[in-house]
Amino acid sequence: MRRREFIGAAIVVVAFPPRGALAQPSPKIPRIGVLWHAGSAEAEGSNFPALVKGFSDLGYIDGRGIILEHRFPNEVPAQFERMASDLVAGGVDVLVAVGANAAPYAKAATAKIPVVFAIVPDPLGSDLVKSLARPEANVTGFSNSASDLVGKRLELLRELVPGLSRVALLVNSNSKLATPYSDNFQAAASNLGLTASTFRWLGPEDLEAVFAAMKAADVQAFMINPDGWAFTYRAAIAKLATANRLVLSSWSRQTFDAGAFMSYGVDHDAICRRVAVYVDKLLKGAKPGELPVEQPTKFEFLISLRTARAIGRDVPPTMLSRADEVFE
Numbered sequence: 001m002r003r004r005e006f007i008g009a010a011i012v013v014v015a016f017p018p019r020g021a022l023a024q025p026s027p028k029i030p031r032i033g034v035l036w037h038a039g040s041a042e043a044e045g046s047n048f049p050a051l052v053k054g055f056s057d058l059g060y061i062d063g064r065g066i067i068l069e070h071r072f073p074n075e076v077p078a079q080f081e082r083m084a085s086d087l088v089a090g091g092v093d094v095l096v097a098v099g100a101n102a103a104p105y106a107k108a109a110t111a112k113i114p115v116v117f118a119i120v121p122d123p124l125g126s127d128l129v130k131s132l133a134r135p136e137a138n139v140t141g142f143s144n145s146a147s148d149l150v151g152k153r154l155e156l157l158r159e160l161v162p163g164l165s166r167v168a169l170l171v172n173s174n175s176k177l178a179t180p181y182s183d184n185f186q187a188a189a190s191n192l193g194l195t196a197s198t199f200r201w202l203g204p205e206d207l208e209a210v211f212a213a214m215k216a217a218d219v220q221a222f223m224i225n226p227d228g229w230a231f232t233y234r235a236a237i238a239k240l241a242t243a244n245r246l247v248l249s250s251w252s253r254q255t256f257d258a259g260a261f262m263s264y265g266v267d268h269d270a271i272c273r274r275v276a277v278y279v280d281k282l283l284k285g286a287k288p289g290e291l292p293v294e295q296p297t298k299f300e301f302l303i304s305l306r307t308a309r310a311i312g313r314d315v316p317p318t319m320l321s322r323a324d325e326v327f328e
Helices: 003-015 047-057 077-089 103-111 149-160 180-193 202-217 228-232 235-244 255-256 268-283 305-310 319-321
Strands: 031-035 068-070 094-097 115-120 141-142 166-172 196-199 222-223 247-250 263-265 299-306 325-327
Touching: 031 077, 047 068, 047 180, 047 268, 047 299, 068 077, 068 247, 077 094, 077 325, 094 103, 094 166, 094 268, 103 141, 103 263, 115 268, 149 180, 149 247, 149 263, 149 319, 166 202, 166 228, 180 196, 196 202, 202 235, 228 247, 228 255, 235 247, 235 305, 255 263, 255 268, 255 299, 255 325, 268 319, 299 305, 305 325
Parallel strands: 031 068, 031 094, 094 115, 115 141, 166 196, 166 222, 222 247, 247 263, 299 325
Antiparallel strands: 263 299
16 A cells, blocks of 8 residues: 555544444433322422422432432322332332331332431331441431420420410321320320320321310310321311311421411421432442431421411410511
C-alpha cells in the first residue's frame, strides 16, 4: 500500500470507529416501591408530597433519576399483602413502607430487598427489628413515637381541661398494636389518677355507636393513637368529637388539622422527607441492618381555639403560652 493510501485508511478508522466501540450501557435508574396505607395520594395528606420532596431535595427527580412506584392498599389486609408482593416481584431496589399497618407486610414480602419503614410507633413490639441501634437483617427505618408520649398527652389534657377525671382511648381493633396501645394508656392514666376506658371500633360504621357509648360513660376527653384507620377517618372522628362536645387529643399535625382540640407528637412530614436519606445510603451500598432506627427527638404541642369554642371549652392562658402553635 502506498503511503497516501495508508494515511487515508487510518483517518477513516479514527473518524469512524467500529459500530459499538463507543456504546455505553445506559445507567440503571433505581426503582423504589412505596407501600402506603390509605387509598390514594390525596388520602395520605401532606405525607405524600413530603416523601417525594425528600427525594427531590437529594437530586432524585421521579421519572428521571429515580422511579417511585406507589401503591395504596386502602387499609385492606389482602391489598397490603398483594401490593407488597407485586412490588417485590417487580424487582424494586428498595421497598418503603409508610405506617404501622404497611410495615409488617413489607417485611414479610422479602428477606433480600432492603426495607425502610416510616411512621411506625413501636418497631420492636411490631417485630420489625431486633434492635433499634443495629436492626440486622434487611429492615430499618423511622419511628414516630417515644416511650412516654401517651403519658405526656394525658398530662397536657389534664392541664387543658380543669377537673378532668374520665378519659378514653379510641382504638381500632384491626391494629396489631391495639392491645399495647390500650395497656400503655391504662397505665399512664392510672399514674395520673385518671379513670380510663378503652373503646374499640372496627370500621367507620361503628363510630357513631362508639361515640354514643363514650357519651353515656361521661367521658370528658379521649385520645387516638398512631394508626392507619384513625388517620384515614380523622375527619369523621373529629366531627363526631365536636358533635358530642368531647375533647379530642391527636398525635400529629395531620390528624390535628382535621379538627382535634390538641395534638402532641412529631412532625410526620419531616419523617417522610428523611426516608429519602436512608434510601440514598442504601442505593450507594449501605446495609439496612447497619442503619439504626431513628427515633424522634423533637415534638410539637398544638392547640385549636376554634375547636375549643365549638365544644364550649376555655383554654387556660398558661397553656396557650406553652403551645408551639395556637390556631384561631
